[in-house]
Amino acid sequence: MSVALPVLIVLATILAMEGVAWGSHKYIMHGFGWGWHRDHHEPHDKLMEKNDLYAVVGAVLSISMFALGSPLVMGDAAWWPATWIGVGVLGYGIIYTLVHDGLVHQRYFKWVPKSGYAKRLVQAHKLHHATIGKEGGVSFGFVFAREPAKLKAELKRQREAGIAVVRDSAGA
Incomplete structure (x- = not known):
């Protein structure tokens, strides 16, 4: 298999995840999921926030995609694109962590x-x-x-x- 198709799947997933994140943020985090997200909008000096549980949800999504793409887990039912979708979800999570938590909220580094x-x-x-x-x-x-x-x-x-x-x- 050419490397181009997996790379395209990863990049498309990263782009799609911004849409998923936007919708999740607007309709879940600022909707019925406000209980987890509220402390992110309030001043605090804690290292962790309940809002960080959303990162766990993203990690579960990524891990699930890796499992669906794995012949070791799924046998003949494995769907190879799922592995690359999992890589894309992981990539978006890394970007989110660096941009949102790191750059915007300066949780990991200080740069304005x-x-x-x-x-x-x-x-x-x-x-x-x-x-x-x-x-x-x-x-x-x-x-x-x-x-x-x-x-x-x-x-x-x-x-x-x-x-x-x-x-x-x-x-x-």
Whole structure:
């Protein structure tokens, strides 16, 4: 088998995971799963958050894909693309950890970007945290971010419509 197809599957999975993460963040974490996600939006000085349980869910998804692709586990029912999907889910998890937990929330390293894509990601996620509670909000993705000016305008619209309570320092 050519190496191109597995690489394409991994890359497609990483891209698809941003959509999965966006939907999960908006509709699960800010919905019925708020109990795990709430502490991520509140000040604290703990090393771990309940929100970190979502990383465990991602790890279970990745491991499940590895199992589905393994002839040792599945025998003749093994589905080889699942292994590469598992690699893609793992890759997205690594990117998420470095970008969201590392860069944006500075849990693992301290670096404040002054310009470019990294600054845009940080600004967009800080605007995501500008709302109080689970209602409303902007920028539910983790790797792709809209322009901060557009996100501020959306927050302002949500505040004026009574959809979200926005912190005063959010600039909306």
